[in-house]
Amino acid sequence: MDYNAFKELVVRAAEAAGLKDYELYYSAAESTSVSTYKHAINDFSSTLEGGVCFRTLVNGHMGYASTESLTEDEAEAIVKRAAENALLLETEEPEFLGEGGGTYRELPKQEEALPDAAFLVRSVLQCEQMLYDEDPAVIDGSGATAGTESSTVAIYNSRGIDLQDSRSVAFFYAEAVVSDGEKMSNAYEVKTGITEEHMKEAVSKSVEEAKQKLTAEVAPTGSAPVILSPGAMRSLLAVYSSAFSAENAQKGLSLLAGKEGTAVASPLVTLVDDPFYPESLFPRAFDAEGMPTCTKAVIENGELKTLLYNLKTAAVAGRKTTGNAAKAGYAAPVGIRPFTFVLKPGDKSEAELLAMADGGVYVDELQGTHAGANPISGDFSLQSMGYLIRDGKKAGAVKDFTTAGNFFELLKNIRALGNTAEKDKFAGVSGFAAPAVLADGLSIAGK
Amino acid sequence: MNVLPSAYLTGQKPLFRKLLDALLERYTYASVLAEDADARNYSVSGRGTDISGDTRFGKRGFVVRVYEGSGYAEYSGNLLTEAMIPEILGRIGEELEAADTRFRRYETPVSADEPLTFQKASEYETDPRALGDAGIIGKLEALRAQAFSLKADLVDASARFNTHCYHKLFLSRDRDLMQDCMWSSCAVQVMARRGEELKDVYRSFSDLGGAEVLERASGGIPEMVRTLEDLLGSEPLPPGTYECVCTPEVTGMIVHEAFGHGVEMDMFVKDRALAKSFIGQPVASPLVTMYDGADTGYRDVATFFFDDEGNTAGNTLIIDRGILVAGICDEVSASRLGTKPTGNGRRETFDHKAYTRMTNTYFTAGESTPEEMIASVKDGLLLEMPSSGMEDPKNWGIQCMVSFAREIKDGKLTGRVFSPIVLTGYVPDLLKSISMVSDTVEHSGGGYCGKGYKEWVKVSDGGPYIKASIRLG
Structure with a gap:
């Protein structure tokens, strides 16, 4: 049974049960991927998953029930289970459902059909061959993956919300492994949209990066001017975006709690949350509570304008939701997340930034953010790769050094921003975009 | 049960x-x-x-x-x-x-x-579901109260309990396997401030089992609070190469991050692990013997009966008295390499791919006591409380963070504490420098292991105290 037919049954069951306040949330995802190794198909896999979550307010308590089976019996069963669960709850926290009547931005429809399995196979083998052809240093182990992903989200509630959105994307990535006979290194590049032109770009970039890493030496230790590449800055934004969640702030898990309206960053810093960012693969006009989303400045010229709110945290703070409610899956509780977090670019070209950081280090890549960055205190100490900056240019590649600092101090110590923001290439609903950043106060530890 | x-x-x-x-x-x-x-x-x-x-x-x-x-x-x-x-x-x-x-x-x-x-099926003593949400929260609140009773001016104390009960069925033409397992872990964190300095001590306790792990956590809190007092007075460490004694938790991190990832044989298939060319060669001191397996005899969190490709759990000897003898392997990689799977094909969940993954990874015990090891150090450090580590199978580099180090002078702890500490260097150099190994081992399984920063699976690691020469920053 499809979602719309199931929805009708659930509404009927909820009304028969006398429920007045309820919501049905549906999500489904489908993916296919194919990868290569040694000029042949390595593996082929596909996934189809989905389900619904029904929640209802009974005596001020929100009961939840979910199912992956969209059948007539389950439509009645989840209504019954959710109502029973609500009666078992003792929490005093207020609960909310979204009100209808909001204005939603119209998103462009996706017209292009996803490629079929045969196209994926043909493309991925072609991409791998291009890797081998790019440079004699490319060795076995290099490979490519191509795939498609589709997702559908729908939300219906008794207060007038009835929304659906479907998005899909085709992607590939090329991974080059190179060797000079003694050492080995690798790099990969992800692209959405499987075209020959994209493949050429990805192959060229991944091979070039892998070769640069091959020549890398260990960086010196010391305090020096540091430029964080767009990718390195995005890595930090991804880790520390949780500090901008009102839920974390209200739980005491964010150092930004109570700082709305105050300066938290250099006046050069403007950080925007944009659900409609042009490069976003999954733009959203509504959040997981069915509320309209909007583009908003989170930090503007250094001042923290707002945290990110859903209905519950907004009520606690006595303000309106920012439309940032999120669910990690159909059965997950409602949380908060950004859409595309964009650190707005500044006015410096890369050459100007390098000139300003002469004698310093250009940090191209930060690794291990899952372990070496504390999302609450802001402290990070991360294995890095990059380049020494000599005479205002990227000089020798360096590796195996640690870049350490504190994210909240980093925001205050930004001295200049590059003039182009780059977005992560293959993000889900939440993504990050940033320019290169020149900052003081970071330390580099190598040999 | x-x-x-x-x-x-x-x-x-x-x-x-x-x-x-x-x-x-x-x-x-x-x-x-x-x-x-x-x-x-x-x-x-x-x-x-x-x-x-x-x-x-x-x-x-x-x-x-x-x-x-x-x-x-x-x-x-x-x-x-x-x-x-x-x-x-x-x-x-x-x-x-x-x-x-x-x-x-x-x-x-x-x-x-x-x-x-x-x-x-695995066994447990206390069923978390029978204990109920209120019962578990009550026990966590008691842990928090215990920490405050030992140090009233804590900024905060937090306690967390995670429990994971999973059931798996594997069917093929000739196999019909079912397993029912449960692991649980409890993590406690205490925080204190001295002036502008905010420090915390974190420790996790874990078992293949149920809510009984909460009782173990209680026994560890007094030491955590003492450590926090020491940490408040810590100093930065001058970079250099030091004679170090590592606690079993730090040993575990070295085992897992520095060596374990390097012997995952799906990387052998793609020629991306340096370890492949070292099979049969010395990679560590003769005092070092290393295993990985889901069938170790220990009640560790990554203990199970068959892996996600339907192969029975194993206990693979990886380093035998300093010689690298084997890696760990999933089924597809084993087929391609012409070897046998070791029961290490694991998926994050059913909708993720299977890769070669570690399970319970550890060094075996030696003959020295921890006291003898500390007494043997003229000028060095005792490394404690690992916080994070990075794998680098291609080049066998090591980069691990530990929270602090205690100074050892003339065989005695001086009370001086340094923090934080970064271990760096070339893995075989570190492992070959191991000169003493303790007669007791401890395992811990508070965390998950990722592959390429994704595909998370539950793992444990550990081993004895080890004494080695380590480059620190």
């Missing part, structure tokens, strides 16, 4: 069998792995109380794998009905046709699939 079987898997088994039979009519090899898991997280801190279902790991669904000609394909989903079987067959057929009729597939020999049938 044994973990009871899943009613869902038991009820659905005939349908999974029907799907398998339909696949076997078309393909040389087919298997079904079905999973039903419940994962819950509880936390108590000054900021409040949280109880939540863990939707990353608490899932149910299945994955089928088929072998056709010279390769394999997989399909996964969270719903199976009889009506869906033809659709699944059609989808797999379409994909294999696309791959096989137009292009050569990478040669992968078919899985051995020797006959095997069993149903096994």
